[in-house]
Amino acid sequence: MGIVAIATTTTTTTALITPSSMAFLSRQRPKWAIFTPLASSFSTQTNPTRKLVLYSKPGCCLCDGLKEKLQSAFALQGPNALNDVQLQIRDISTNPDWERAYQYEIPVLAKVLSDGTEEILPRLSPRLGVELIQKKIAAALGEE
Template sequence: MNMAIAFAAVARPSSMVLLTRQRSIPRWVFTPLASSSFSSSTSSSTPSRKLVLYSKPGCCLCDGLKEKLQAAFLLSGPDSLHDVDLQIMDITSNPEWEMAYQYEIPVLAKVLSDGTEEILPRLSPRLGVELVQKKIAAALKQ
């Protein structure tokens, strides 16, 4: 599957970024975050569903999952993920994350309404994009 996806990145010492999709044109924008948690302020345009992906540079499994997530977020239909924010966290930027996830990455977690995270079951690298979308949508409904 050949897909053109545009990225915008802003250099910042922090390795935390927020991956969001622009509504008018299907593309992704990396936005540096000020902290490791999501902002508590809400607006009508802020997505209500949030995921965190713990990964690190050079991880081929992480890169593969990022590509599948990007494609899954572009799909429409009953399991659409258009209202989901994906925050990508580099575990090498935080010793606690590195200790917790160094042998587990990529780790995908959903952010609950109280701000805590629930780790989702590992997605097989062999899953197709449509199945990745369905599994994430189902996990977010729970």
């Protein structure tokens, strides 16, 4: 069971997206969204310990492909489960600094370190399987 919560202001639309509602993200095109896989209880997922940021933009087929793979990877269980990971998706076209930094590099996946800084992760090949993507992300989040 998933929960979707939307908060809108004059400058930003925020969405809490579950794996089953990821399609919502591509239709509404919020400036940034938070994707958190939810277990059966919402309270167990309100304070994720691991965080990722995906820099993307509308119309980017590589970005859309990675979002789909991430959705599937977040839904997988097992030793590399990403249930406690919060993924924030940022539309670079809404921020000139992000656009300058990532316009030729998207999709860019970064992990948020404990001090709040971001570390860019190596690019994930679109040819990788979902299980391998899950394993690579889990390994990257385990390092700090």
